[in-house]
Amino acid sequence: MFTYEYPRPAVTVDLVAFAVHDSALQVLLIRRPEDPFIGAWTLPGGFVHDREPLEQTAVRVLSDKADLGDVFMEQLRSFGDPDRDPRDRIISVAYFAILPEGHVYSGPGSWFDVDALPELGFDHREIADVAIERLRSKLGYTDIALEFMSGSFTLGELQKKWEAVLGQALDKRNFRKSVAARKLVVETGRKSGGGAHPPAKLYRRRSGFGR
Amino acid sequence: MFTYEYPRPAVTVDLVAFAVHDSALQVLLIRRPEDPFIGAWTLPGGFVHDREPLEQTAVRVLSDKADLGDVFMEQLRSFGDPDRDPRDRIISVAYFAILPEGHVYSGPGSWFDVDALPELGFDHREIADVAIERLRSKLGYTDIALEFMSGSFTLGELQKKWEAVLGQALDKRNFRKSVAARKLVVETGRKSGGGAHPPAKLYRRRSGFGR
């Protein structure tokens, strides 16, 4: 039989859910309904259930509140300061998620621009900061930006999302060169119609499967 | 009072301790003294104690066995598959450590070349692989290689360590150019003496404090 002499910590998953709304990178925050930090803004989170994989906890934390299709999830790291929760020893495994264009999030909470976050309870500000930094740096060497897109899209739309995530404007020609060089997208053969401008080629992400 | 209805997992820290011996990047492994996986090679690890910061657990895991000065430690990520330990739900927060030149590790366990690891118990092979990949990639954009050095050293010595970590040879001139461009080291003004070759300038890492 397995015995373990030390008091066990509780383990939660805290989630930094990203989305781009109105050309701004935003994070989902929940008003905390109970002590401690009652009334404060916090990241959505939940305890890891018995026999539940961590990633599933992360999905549940988001979907409990409002069912979304499958979204990109990645573990950030864990935060385990003994005093991070005044109630008890609670270790948080932090994840971040990306909600793509067109998602409908109808759960509780509000979306905040990442550069105008309110004060957050617990150590959630630190978690959010780590997530933002990680997301931005992964733009440069992964295809993570495409997690914000869904279906087919124009290069103009992709660039707008990219700029929102990065928080700065990009040169159109250089952007297109780089997207092409990195082979992030493929043409669908179709064209967008119906804007006050010429129809644009529609693209989709290269490799619809896996990563 | 804080109540939490789900069974709590136990939380351990598992440690990937790196060192360079004989121009090879090596990892410290321990023969497991009890079930499960009795007799198998595993990473050193230990339970997180009550009110103990995770990083301190990581330090303790290494120093319990043999006291070393302070070594570089960084959290990798957490591994929480419900079946990763057959006894119970045990979530592992993985860290990696770097033991610098000249350390004397007298504790239990043995050092293995990273490209000749034996079979490991639990999911420790995955943890080790993640650590190796992280370490190698951080060579490129941090000064982490200097954690392998101690005191003053020649550029030749630094290059040898670097090649050991990376697992491949580097061009001497390009290496020196890059080290200079990235300002990783500063001259001490002194020179090494006593080898069958000209004395070499001695360097030390830039910024002895902080990172």
Place this chain on the structure above:
DNA sequence: ACAAAAGTGTTGCAAGTACACCCATGC
């Protein structure tokens, strides 16, 4: 003398950055 490491430049290529104009469409 020989073995061992120290030290030192140039060239080519690739990737990134700066920068401006005309075109097709909807209203």
Place this chain on the structure above:
DNA sequence: GCATGGGTGTACTTGCAACACTTTTGT
């Protein structure tokens, strides 16, 4: 006709990769 985004090329700079020889010391 005008506002909106679509689409396109060149020049410069920077970082990375390839590549070889001379010098100093200890044995």
